[in-house]
Amino acid sequence: MANEEKAPETEATEQAQQAEQAVAEEVTAEEQAALETDPLAEEAEPELQSVAELMSQLEVAQAEAAALKDQMLRGQAEIQNIRRRAEQDVEKAHKFGVEKFATEMLAIADNLERAIEAAGDDEAVKPMREGVEMTLNMFVSGLAKFNVEQVNPEGEPFNPELHQAMSMVPAEGVEANTVVAVMQKGYTLNGRLVRPAMVMVAKG
Known part of the structure; x- marks a missing residue:
């Protein structure tokens, strides 16, 4: 139980x-x-x-x-x-906008210089030569106002950057590579060469 x-x-x-x-x-x-x-x-x-x-x-x-x-x-x-x-x-x-115009004007300066050289020392044409010289000086001064400068290196050392040698010539009493004659003047515009000067250089 x-x-x-x-x-x-x-x-x-x-x-x-x-x-x-x-x-x-x-x-x-x-x-x-x-x-x-x-x-x-x-x-x-x-x-x-x-x-x-x-x-x-x-x-x-x-x-x-x-x-x-x-x-x-x-x-x-x-x-x-x-x-x-x-x-x-x-x-x-x-600076150089007038370069082409200046280049064209150089021929006028060249012709004026040739006219002066052709006149020589002849007294008969002296008044004409003086007039041409005055015209040339005024012309060159006018170019200078536009920074066109003439390069006339006679008696200076030859500089290939500004001059072009036409010939080498013997020259007594002159140092070698000196410009003894300028056949054609050169020109620069604002320091840049427009046309080199044609020169004759003393031979060493």
Whole structure:
């Protein structure tokens, strides 16, 4: 009889133990799942991805900004070069715009000089020679107002940048490479040679 009365208690105890075991197993499974899927880790991973993406975007933006800056600097340099070339062209136009006109005028000066040489010392044509000389001087002075300067290097050392040697001649008492005669005067415009002086040079 005693055994029959304890049977229900034993059964209840077994059920309680089974329930406790089931709860323990459920808790263990939840802990295991929690360990496998850590919410902080899941939250941290997207944040790390977001930072990496931002850094990548920042690098791309910095590279684009550097390229645009370089392009801007190149553009500014090109504009400055264009402006400088334009200023130089304007300056050259002002300085050498009359070069062709001056070149044409040189023939007049040459003819006036030939007329003076042809007159010589003849007293009969002295008044005419003096008039031609006056005209030549006025003409040369007029050219000088436009920075057209005469090159008359007689007695000076030969300068290949301004003179053209027609011949080498022996000359006593004169240093070698000295201009002993000017066959045709030269001219410069603002320091630039328009026509070299045709000269004879002392032989060494």
